[in-house]
Amino acid sequence: MSTEGIGIDRRYARAFSAIQSFAVRYGLGIALVIVWEYAARKAGSIFFPPPSEILHRAATLWLSGPPQRLFLSDSVFQDVIPSLLRLMGGWALAVLIGVPLGILIGRSRNLSDLVNPALQFLRAIPGPALIPIFIILLGTESTMRVTLIAFGSVWPILLNTIEGTRTVDPVQLDTVQAFRIPRHAQLWRIVLPAALPKIFAGMRVSLALAVILMVVSELVASTNGIGYRIQNAQIMFLLTDMWCGIVLLALIGYTLNWLFLKFEGRLLGWHRGARGRAATS
Amino acid sequence: MLAVERFHHAYTPEQLVAANISFDVKAGEIVSIVGPSGCGKTTLLKSLAGLIKPTGGTIRFQGKVVQGVPDGLAIVFQEYGRSLLPWTTVNGNIELPLRYQSITPDECRRRVAESLQAVDLSGFGERYPWQLSGGMQQRVAIARALAYQPKLLLMDEPFASVDAQTRADLEDLVAAVRDQFEITIVLVTHDIDESVYLSDRVIVLSRPPSTVLAQVDIDISRPRDQIKTRAMQQFVEKRSEIAQMIRRPSGSETHP
Amino acid sequence: MSDLSGAADPRAGFGQARSFAGPYLLSLAATAFRVVLGIFIFFLILELVTRLELVPPIYLPRASTVVRRMVELLQDPKFLSHVVATLYAWGVGLVLATLISVPIGILIGTSELAYKMTSPLIEFMRPIPSVALIPLGILLWGQGFSMKIILVAYAATWPILFNTLYGVHDIDPIAVQTARCFGLKQAAIVRRISLPSAVPFIFTGIRISAAIALIVVIGAELLASADSGIGSYILFVSSNGGQMDSVLAGAAIAGIIGALINSALGLIDRRLFGWRYLGATLS
Numbered sequence: 128m129s130t131e132g133i134g135i136d137r138r139y140a141r142a143f144s145a146i147q148s149f150a151v152r153y154g155l156g157i158a159l160v161i162v163w164e165y166a167a168r169k170a171g172s173i174f175f176p177p178p179s180e181i182l183h184r185a186a187t188l189w190l191s192g193p194p195q196r197l198f199l200s201d202s203v204f205q206d207v208i209p210s211l212l213r214l215m216g217g218w219a220l221a222v223l224i225g226v227p228l229g230i231l232i233g234r235s236r237n238l239s240d241l242v243n244p245a246l247q248f249l250r251a252i253p254g255p256a257l258i259p260i261f262i263i264l265l266g267t268e269s270t271m272r273v274t275l276i277a278f279g280s281v282w283p284i285l286l287n288t289i290e291g292t293r294t295v296d297p298v299q300l301d302t303v304q305a306f307r308i309p310r311h312a313q314l315w316r317i318v319l320p321a322a323l324p325k326i327f328a329g330m331r332v333s334l335a336l337a338v339i340l341m342v343v344s345e346l347v348a349s350t351n352g353i354g355y356r357i358q359n360a361q362i363m364f365l366l367t368d369m370w371c372g373i374v375l376l377a378l379i380g381y382t383l384n385w386l387f388l389k390f391e392g393r394l395l396g397w398h399r400g401a402r403g404r405a406a407t408s
Numbered sequence: 409m410l411a412v413e414r415f416h417h418a419y420t421p422e423q424l425v426a427a428n429i430s431f432d433v434k435a436g437e438i439v440s441i442v443g444p445s446g447c448g449k450t451t452l453l454k455s456l457a458g459l460i461k462p463t464g465g466t467i468r469f470q471g472k473v474v475q476g477v478p479d480g481l482a483i484v485f486q487e488y489g490r491s492l493l494p495w496t497t498v499n500g501n502i503e504l505p506l507r508y509q510s511i512t513p514d515e516c517r518r519r520v521a522e523s524l525q526a527v528d529l530s531g532f533g534e535r536y537p538w539q540l541s542g543g544m545q546q547r548v549a550i551a552r553a554l555a556y557q558p559k560l561l562l563m564d565e566p567f568a569s570v571d572a573q574t575r576a577d578l579e580d581l582v583a584a585v586r587d588q589f590e591i592t593i594v595l596v597t598h599d600i601d602e603s604v605y606l607s608d609r610v611i612v613l614s615r616p617p618s619t620v621l622a623q624v625d626i627d628i629s630r631p632r633d634q635i636k637t638r639a640m641q642q643f644v645e646k647r648s649e650i651a652q653m654i655r656r657p658s659g660s661e662t663h664p
Numbered sequence: 665m666s667d668l669s670g671a672a673d674p675r676a677g678f679g680q681a682r683s684f685a686g687p688y689l690l691s692l693a694a695t696a697f698r699v700v701l702g703i704f705i706f707f708l709i710l711e712l713v714t715r716l717e718l719v720p721p722i723y724l725p726r727a728s729t730v731v732r733r734m735v736e737l738l739q740d741p742k743f744l745s746h747v748v749a750t751l752y753a754w755g756v757g758l759v760l761a762t763l764i765s766v767p768i769g770i771l772i773g774t775s776e777l778a779y780k781m782t783s784p785l786i787e788f789m790r791p792i793p794s795v796a797l798i799p800l801g802i803l804l805w806g807q808g809f810s811m812k813i814i815l816v817a818y819a820a821t822w823p824i825l826f827n828t829l830y831g832v833h834d835i836d837p838i839a840v841q842t843a844r845c846f847g848l849k850q851a852a853i854v855r856r857i858s859l860p861s862a863v864p865f866i867f868t869g870i871r872i873s874a875a876i877a878l879i880v881v882i883g884a885e886l887l888a889s890a891d892s893g894i895g896s897y898i899l900f901v902s903s904n905g906g907q908m909d910s911v912l913a914g915a916a917i918a919g920i921i922g923a924l925i926n927s928a929l930g931l932i933d934r935r936l937f938g939w940r941y942l943g944a945t946l947s
Contacts, residue, residue, distance in 0.1 A: 372796065
């Protein structure tokens with residue numbers, strides 16, 4: 128057998144396994160979309176338009192602008208961008224408040240015990256229940272929405288940061304104490320990195336919560352935003368538009384989560400490595 | 409170097425773990441503390457380091473009473489995996505305590521390199537602790553203690569979590585370190601053989617509430633060898649002497 | 665894949681990993697005291713802040729006023745029927761979601777191929793905010809219970825499904841290998857090893873879903889101007905102005921209900937699966 132033959136076989140084998148893994152990963156999703164397309168066309172229900180129609184409408188809605196603006200249409204700038212800005216603004220606010228506050232509280236066992244019941248209560252208030260309060264107190268502009276998003280999504284970060292700060296390994300604390308490392312350095316170089324995995328877990332949950340709060344806040348008494356568009360589509364019975372909004376939100380939620388995981392992976396690579404080792408040793 | 413007077417510690421008023429422990433450690437000695445489980449060896453060591461305040465007695469380090477962690481001592485824990493910081497490299501771990509000493513960055517780098525060489529891990533500076541084996545991790549912990557240039561090195565069952573072969577290497581490392589750096593070493597261990605092999609003197613504690621049963625001088629000549637020394641008559645005798653003291657049932661007598 | 669160990673469970677209150685040192689009753693009393701003290705101090709702070717009247721009291725009444733209103737509401741049968749309506753939709757939706765996701769999750773989790781095929785899909789479906797489907801739900805099913813229940817069931821399915829999958833699929837391989845060495849067949853392995861070790865994860869999924877379900881049900885009530893439910897009550901009192909105390913009281917009661925549910929589930933979790941957290945403390 129010639130070496131050339133083996134080379135070709137290997138290339139085929141690699142191509143085949145690549146196709147195989149693609150099929151396994153995306154096959155089900157693609158199949159479902161195809162089924163939906165076929166069923167929707169056949170049944171003709173207005174409530175579930177075929178995916179091709181949704182995609183077409185989405186392109187019209189968002190990608191029919193001039194080339195200078197990357198083909199983005201006005202709707203993107205009127206609704207999508209403001210929504211995203213409010214979302215990220217509210218979430219960032221939650222992080223900026225939640226992490227330092229959480230570390231402060233977490234350092235003291237007594238304080239965190241005392242504060243816990245109040246936090247459990249505040250965190251359990253369902254976001255939608257707060258909307259009327261916030262509207263009355265802060266109006267219907269972006270300030271209200273950003274504050275609502277921040278207020279609603281700070282709790283997972285705060286609670287997880289407190290937990291992470293409290294559960295720093297006592298051996299690590301003994302070690303830095305024994306080496307007479309000053310207290311401020313202890314906080315910055317040991318407590319914070321040790322708590323970081325839990326903090327990140329809290330941030331991730333917070334992000335998902337922030338997306339929910341953004342949508343909910345825009346479904347009520349708003350004048351722009353993705354949620355507003357969905358609400359508007361409901362009133363005007365424009366089902367395809369509504370589905371466009373839903374799909375867009377799915378994409379946003381998925382992308383944000385994916386981005387966050389990548390970011391977390393870079394910062395917490397050591398955590399995965401250390402844990403992986405602990406699992407096998 | 410170190411003077412312990414009537415050390416006495418109770419976790420709670422009912423749980424008296426150490427009743428009366430007194431001993432001295434001279435500069436440059438290697439002293440082991442052995443005793444049955446629960447006799448407060450670790451508590452004693454942490455008190456020597458100033459991490460715990462004993463309920464009674466005085467500990468003097470270099471003449472001054474220990475209140476809080478004094479300058480000039482370093483400690484190596486049994487759980488190296490939890491003592492090394494996983495988010496920074498070996499180099500990062502070793503130089504962390506040095507950042508808060510008043511030394512120049514050059515001196516810092518030199519010390520890190522020197523201590524890595526002393527523990528035979530010269531190429532591993534940029535690795536992360538979890539990428540190393542257990543024995544190597546403990547060596548990094550020892551290097552970190554060495555770079556700190558302490559006068560007194562405390563070790564709490566440092567080789568208990570390490571396999572037997574690596575333990576032998578690490579024991580020899582400790583002996584070499586004492587010679588090279590002229591530091592004093594106090595070592596807590598449950599391994600009697602190890603204590604006899606390594607030390608100049610072994611302090612034997614009783615069962616809780618513990619007191620000092622005896623201080624056994626080990627005058628076996630140095631340098632010691634894992635195989636030859638352990639086969640020597642002297643070694644075997646000392647070892648049995650200590651083992652009997654620990655196993656003896658009347659080892660729980662308390663002396664007020 | 666996201667981390668679903670107990671440590672990453674955001675619904676956990678802290679202190680769960682504390683070891684059980686000391687007499688049980690003593691620590692129970694101490695905990696109860698701390699909880700009461702914490703609540704009391706919280707109320708005091710709120711009362712002081714609201715008395716400062718940084719915002720006019722019609723907009724932000726005193727904490728004591730709100731608490732008084734809360735007590736009134738909890739004795740008002742009309743309001744209580746709202747609470748029951750909300751909890752009913754919440755509960756039925758949650759149970760439906762569990763009945764659907766757990767069997768499916770187990771089935772998928774035990775087949776390597778099925779797992780590989782479905783997990784990308786689930787990863788995509790999970791981040792969709794279910795509240796975005798409320799308008800669609802209103803169009804499809806109106807403003808009544810069916811709409812609420814279906815939406816809650818949809819929202820609650822994903823965390824439970826995901827956790828079940830993870831629990832069944834990502835178990836300790838050593839346990840499975842040991843079982844195989846003892847000659848256990850696949851079905852027996854599933855029954856005796858995969859399922860029992862998956863149960864704590866399934867329960868974690870249920871805890872997460874319970875919280876999400878509450879958000880969805882109250883959100884649906886609020887947005888659909890449903891005729892029953894805490895959400896609809898809050899909407900009603902907020903549109904007829906000047907009743908801020910009722911609005912706040914309604915939201916606060918919703919919060920207390922949520923907190924009680926979370927705590928109860930947490931307690932059950934620790935009772936049944938306390939062994940998980942014990943392991944965590946020791947390491």
